[in-house]
Amino acid sequence: MGLIPEFAETSVEAIVPIVSRVRNTFNTQKTKPINFRLVQLRKLYWALTDNEAAIVEACKLDLNKSVYETYISEIDWCRNDALFVCKNLEKWAKDESAPDIPLMNRLVSPKIRKDPLGCVLIIGTYNFPVQLAIGPLIGAIAAGCTAVLKPSENAPSVAMVLEKVVAALDPDCYGCVQGGIPQSTALLDQKWDKIFYTGSPGVGKIIAKKAAETLTPVTLELGGRNPAIVTRNADIRLAARRLLWGKFFNAGQVCISQNYTLIDYEVFPGFLKELEVAMKEFYPNGAKASPDYGRIVNGRQWKRLKDMIDNSKGKILIGGTMDEAEKFLEPTVIKVEDITDSLIVDESFGPIMPIFPVNNLDQAIRIANEVDPTPLGAYPFGNKAETEKVLLNLRSGGASVNDAWFHGCMPTLAFGGVGSSGQGSYRGKASFDAFTHRRSVTTTPGWMESLIDVRYPPYKGKLAQFQKMTNVKPNFDRNGKVKFSLVSFLLTLGARSTLGGLARYILILLATIGIQQYIERRSKL
Numbered sequence: 001m002g003l004i005p006e007f008a009e010t011s012v013e014a015i016v017p018i019v020s021r022v023r024n025t026f027n028t029q030k031t032k033p034i035n036f037r038l039v040q041l042r043k044l045y046w047a048l049t050d051n052e053a054a055i056v057e058a059c060k061l062d063l064n065k066s067v068y069e070t071y072i073s074e075i076d077w078c079r080n081d082a083l084f085v086c087k088n089l090e091k092w093a094k095d096e097s098a099p100d101i102p103l104m105n106r107l108v109s110p111k112i113r114k115d116p117l118g119c120v121l122i123i124g125t126y127n128f129p130v131q132l133a134i135g136p137l138i139g140a141i142a143a144g145c146t147a148v149l150k151p152s153e154n155a156p157s158v159a160m161v162l163e164k165v166v167a168a169l170d171p172d173c174y175g176c177v178q179g180g181i182p183q184s185t186a187l188l189d190q191k192w193d194k195i196f197y198t199g200s201p202g203v204g205k206i207i208a209k210k211a212a213e214t215l216t217p218v219t220l221e222l223g224g225r226n227p228a229i230v231t232r233n234a235d236i237r238l239a240a241r242r243l244l245w246g247k248f249f250n251a252g253q254v255c256i257s258q259n260y261t262l263i264d265y266e267v268f269p270g271f272l273k274e275l276e277v278a279m280k281e282f283y284p285n286g287a288k289a290s291p292d293y294g295r296i297v298n299g300r301q302w303k304r305l306k307d308m309i310d311n312s313k314g315k316i317l318i319g320g321t322m323d324e325a326e327k328f329l330e331p332t333v334i335k336v337e338d339i340t341d342s343l344i345v346d347e348s349f350g351p352i353m354p355i356f357p358v359n360n361l362d363q364a365i366r367i368a369n370e371v372d373p374t375p376l377g378a379y380p381f382g383n384k385a386e387t388e389k390v391l392l393n394l395r396s397g398g399a400s401v402n403d404a405w406f407h408g409c410m411p412t413l414a415f416g417g418v419g420s421s422g423q424g425s426y427r428g429k430a431s432f433d434a435f436t437h438r439r440s441v442t443t444t445p446g447w448m449e450s451l452i453d454v455r456y457p458p459y460k461g462k463l464a465q466f467q468k469m470t471n472v473k474p475n476f477d478r479n480g481k482v483k484f485s486l487v488s489f490l491l492t493l494g495a496r497s498t499l500g501g502l503a504r505y506i507l508i509l510l511a512t513i514g515i516q517q518y519i520e521r522r523s524k525l
Contacts, residue, residue, distance in 0.1 A: 003054040004061065007156035009179040015186045018175040022146040023119040025172040031144045032116065034093055038086055040141045040169050045082045047168035048075060048134070051161055055130060058157035062129065064295035064327075069250060074130035081135060081411045084428065085142045092142075092432050098440065104469065107451075108442040115437045116144030117217070118193030123184065123207070124162075125199045126297050127253040127349075129155035132221070133162055135411075136196045137174075139431025145194070146173045150187060152199075153180045154297055192216050194435060201420055219424030219434055221255075222417055223347045224376035224397070227368040228258035228404070229390055231361050231382030232266045238402070239381040240274030243353070244282065246379075246404020248331045251294035252351035256377045256398070256408040259347055260336070260354040262364040268357045272317060275333055279318060287330050288321070296327040296350060305329055305350040311342040314354060339371055361386055365393045374419025377405055397421050 010018075031037065048055070052075050059065035059074060098110035120140050124133030133151050140147040149166055151159035159178055166176040177183055188195075188210045197207045198221040211218045230239050246257045263271055287293040296302040306322060312334060319332035329351050336343055336354045343354040358364045361382070368378070378399045380390035387401045397417035400406040408415060416425030426434045444452070454462050454469070476482050492501030 003057050003161075004157045005160050007153070007160055007178065009153075010177045010183055012179075012182055012186045015177060015183065016190070018177060019119070019148060019187070019190045022148060022173060022175055025170075026116075026119050026146040030170075031141075031146055031173055034090055037141055037144055038089060040173070041082050041086050041089075041138065043168050044134070044138065044141065044165070045079055045086075047165040048079050048082075048130075050168075051165055054161045054164070055158065058155075058161045059129070061157040062126070062155040063250070063253070063297055064293075065250065066292045066294065068292065069294070073128055073250070077131050077411055078134040078138070081138050081427075081431075084412060085138055085432065088429065089142050089432070092429055093144075095441075102470075104451075107448060108444045110440065110442045113439040113441050114143075115439045117435050117437055118145060120145045120147045120194040120196065120435060121150065121187055121190075121192045122147055123150045123187075123195070123197045123199070124152050126152040126154035126158075127250060127255065129158035130162065132198045134165070135431065136198075136219075136426060136434070137166075139426055140194075140196075140435045141169075141174075142432045143435035145435045148175045148177055148187065150177045150179075150184060153178070194218070196424075196426075196434070197221070204422070219426065220417070220422045221415075221424075221426075222376070222420070222422040223255040223349065224374070224417065224421035225259040225344070225347050225372040226256065226375040226377040226379070226396070227364075227371065227394070228261040228379035229361070229364045229368065229381065230261060230263040230267065230271060231364075231380075231386045232264040233383045233386060234267065234381035235402070236267050236270045237274045240271055241278045242402075242404045243379070243381075244275055244278045244331075247353045248282075248287075248293070248351050251296060251329070252331075253294070253297065253349055254405070255347075255349065256405045258353075258377070258379050258404065259375075260344055260356055260371075262356050262358050262367060264361075264364075265357045265359060268355070272333075272355070275318060279331065283331070287319075288323070288326075288328055293331075296329055299324070299327065301350070302327045302329065305348065305352065308342050308346065308348060308350075309334070309352065312336065312354075313338060313341055314343060317355070319351075339367055344371055361389065365390060368394055372420070374417070374421055376417045376421035377408065379404055395419070 055075055056067055056070050059070040093114050096112040098112055101110050122133065122136045122140065129152055133149055137147060137149055149162065151162045153159060163176045163178060166174055177187060188207065191214055194217050195207060195211050196219045197204060201222045204220045204222045208218055208220065228243055243258060243261060283290045283293060296305065302324060309332065314334040314336035317333045317335055319330040321330040322328065331351045333353045333355060334343060336356050343352060358367065374395050376397045378390065378394050378396035380387040381402050391399060395418060398407045398415060407413060412428035414425040414430035415427045416422055424434060454466050
């Protein structure tokens with residue numbers, strides 16, 4: 001179609017002027033008015049729309065991504081996100097009344113002000129090259145930040161389209177830098193008010209270390225060795241279909257998909273049969289001939305995946321066909337029986353589905369915690385008691401019960417990792433919060449001077465007065481048991497605060513008045 005310009009790196013020398021421009025603009029307060037942010041978000045929406053044909057072509061060139069997957073996970077995802085933020089931004093940006101403030105301190109009108117963090121850097125990645133770049137940018141614009149976007153050079157066609165998209169915004173506030181390690185290094189040498197990175201844990205550590213030199217906050221959206229656990233009480237057909245879809249969507253290049261599946265020996269044969277049925281249903285003419293199945297992003301990643309399979313001691317049960325020239329790797333199911341297997345110790349980030357049979361749920365939980373105690377996602381399939389047991393005993397950034405990463409399919413639900421799988425979250429309101437500083441503000445009126453005189457030296461004779469004004473008595477004994485106080489109960493009606501008790505008394509009063517009026521009406525009939 002010829003919609004994609006040839007990939008062109010930004011010269012390293014041009015990076016400092018770009019960063020200086022957007023930082024200087026932030027200092028002019030230009031991006032702080034809500035209307036300015038809304039206009040930029042609307043321009044972003046139309047830039048995505050005007051370039052949607054180019055995005056489709058670029059995703060096809062870089063990943064052989066189907067039109068369907070490009071729209072639902074890239075174009076429409078970002079447009080819907082922009083519209084959702086536009087609809088809610090004014091509400092999110094309003095000052096909040098500070099909660100849990102003692103009565104006396106309310107006189108200084110404490111509130112939470114939402115301030116933009118400043119000039120931010122967003123580094124995207126290649127598997128969802130539009131969504132994982134534009135999604136954080138939407139949050140930065142909404143918060144009132146200026147931003148520089150660095151798309152992934154591993155998806156060069158999409159990167160060039162994203163440069164056109166960013167160019168539709170205010171050029172003094174938002175910039176785009178193209179390139180690889182030299183450009184990324186030059187960007188990280190600049191001072192930022194926030195760095196948002198999506199990618200591998202290895203690069204995440206480099207970015208976190210560099211950011212620590214200037215105490216720059218970071219959001220790191222990383223990967224993980226995510227477990228799926230299928231118990232003997234699970235619906236085997238649904239588990240097979242859902243996990244197969246989750247693992248082979250985008251040719252397996254999904255950081256949140258299951259890296260391996262732990263399954264009870266009792267249902268393993270039936271599960272395998274259901275995988276075969278689903279595979280034929282999803283790809284009736286084979287994955288290679290399917291217009292819905294993607295390709296590995298480049299030769300280096302294809303070779304890495306081939307080496308993982310070659311080094312595995314597992315047995316291929318389904319698939320295994322490869323074509324280096326096309327960067328094709330067939331959806332491949334492999335039975336493994338050792339946690340030191342190459343398919344378990346590393347995140348595959350590709351269309352490889354290791355199946356690890358276990359004796360029971362306890363063994364599955366133990367293995368999952370041993371492999372990766374803080375994965376990005378966890379996917380338990382079973383009855384309610386079993387799935388609750390998994391959630392209780394296994395940490396993860398997110399979880400989808402009886403499904404494959406459904407929680408990651410919701411643009412308005414906060415998404416993020418924990419521990420080695422990342423820090424911070426975004427999407428929906430969380431994207432706004434990720435680039436916002438919650439600034440506590442108080443205003444002390446002049447007439448309060450006599451009330452706060454107790455804080456000034458000399459302190460002689462003032463300690464008892466200050467403690468009487470501020471100290472709170474515990475409602476528990478030395479053994480941690482809560483004391484019952486009849487007076488407290490009568491004052492609060494069992495609520496946890498005086499205000500809660502007052503609200504309950506008001507409800508009782510209103511109910512009493514309502515009942516009395518009802519009785520009076522009935523008596524007149």
